[in-house]
Amino acid sequence: MDCVRLEYDVDGENFASAGNASESVKRTLKQLGVSPASVRRVAIAMYEGEINMVIHAHGGKAIAEIYPDHIGIYLKDSGPGIADIDLAMKAGYSTATENIRSLGFGAGMGLPNMKKYSDEMTIDSTVGVGTTVYLRIDF
Amino acid sequence: MNVSELAAKANYRIYSQGEDRAVEHGYCGDFLSNIISRAPDSCAWLTVMNNVNVAAVATLIDCACIILCEKVEPDAALAARAASLGIWVLGADEDVFGAAKQVAALCGV
Numbered sequence: 001m002d003c004v005r006l007e008y009d010v011d012g013e014n015f016a017s018a019g020n021a022s023e024s025v026k027r028t029l030k031q032l033g034v035s036p037a038s039v040r041r042v043a044i045a046m047y048e049g050e051i052n053m054v055i056h057a058h059g060g061k062a063i064a065e066i067y068p069d070h071i072g073i074y075l076k077d078s079g080p081g082i083a084d085i086d087l088a089m090k091a092g093y094s095t096a097t098e099n100i101r102s103l104g105f106g107a108g109m110g111l112p113n114m115k116k117y118s119d120e121m122t123i124d125s126t127v128g129v130g131t132t133v134y135l136r137i138d139f
Numbered sequence: 140m141n142v143s144e145l146a147a148k149a150n151y152r153i154y155s156q157g158e159d160r161a162v163e164h165g166y167c168g169d170f171l172s173n174i175i176s177r178a179p180d181s182c183a184w185l186t187v188m189n190n191v192n193v194a195a196v197a198t199l200i201d202c203a204c205i206i207l208c209e210k211v212e213p214d215a216a217l218a219a220r221a222a223s224l225g226i227w228v229l230g231a232d233e234d235v236f237g238a239a240k241q242v243a244a245l246c247g248v
Contacts, residue, residue, distance in 0.1 A: 016216055019195025026199065043199045044175050104188045109172035
């Protein structure tokens with residue numbers, strides 16, 4: 001099926017640009033007439049993923065594929081990987097540094113929020129190689 | 140009540156401006172993950188967090204305005220990003236609780 005495909009480089013060194021990909025996808029979905037509730041879910045899930053890449057993985061790529069009835073989001077990084085995915089999924093668990101917490105992140109809600117606001121989420125991670133997260137959000 | 144009227148009546152400083160929308164709700168918080176998942180649309184978001192990520196989150200949640208409490212000022216990166224995105228950033232002398240009471244009383248939220 002044809003889809004609208006958007007691809008972004010997420011700059012791992014730059015907190016100032018974190019959120020640009022999510023904001024761009026949000027704007028596109030609005031223009032396509034997707035319901036505000038669905039747009040909000042996508043924005044939350046994707047922003048959390050984008051921030052995770054900046055905080056933990058020195059950036060990466062964010063790819064959004066927009067279909068008439070859903071969006072698929074791939075967040076790919078070559079970071080350190082996630083050793084214990086079950087633990088990382090636990091609300092409140094975070095490995096973020098004090099510096100990151102002082103910026104308002106590191107509440108341990110990133111992955112739980114991504115799961116909560118998506119209809120499907122898979123994490124493929126290898127320690128020392130990187131992580132790919134897939135999110136599907138139905139409209 | 141619209142943001143500009145709130146700013147005038149509560150005597151808040153104006154650091155940047157955007158679309159002059161009605162304040163329909165309020166939300167207080169500093170942890171950005173809580174805010175993006177819980178803050179309602181068209182809210183006044185009260186916080187003491189003043190870095191550039193605040194602007195990104197404000198855009199994602201479609202808040203009516205950010206109110207920086209306790210005399211906190213936006214840092215240079217936040218001020219620049221908020222101005223370019225057209226986000227209202229206001230400044231209150233009161234703490235978050237005090238400012239929330241003002242917003243609630245003035246806007247009826």
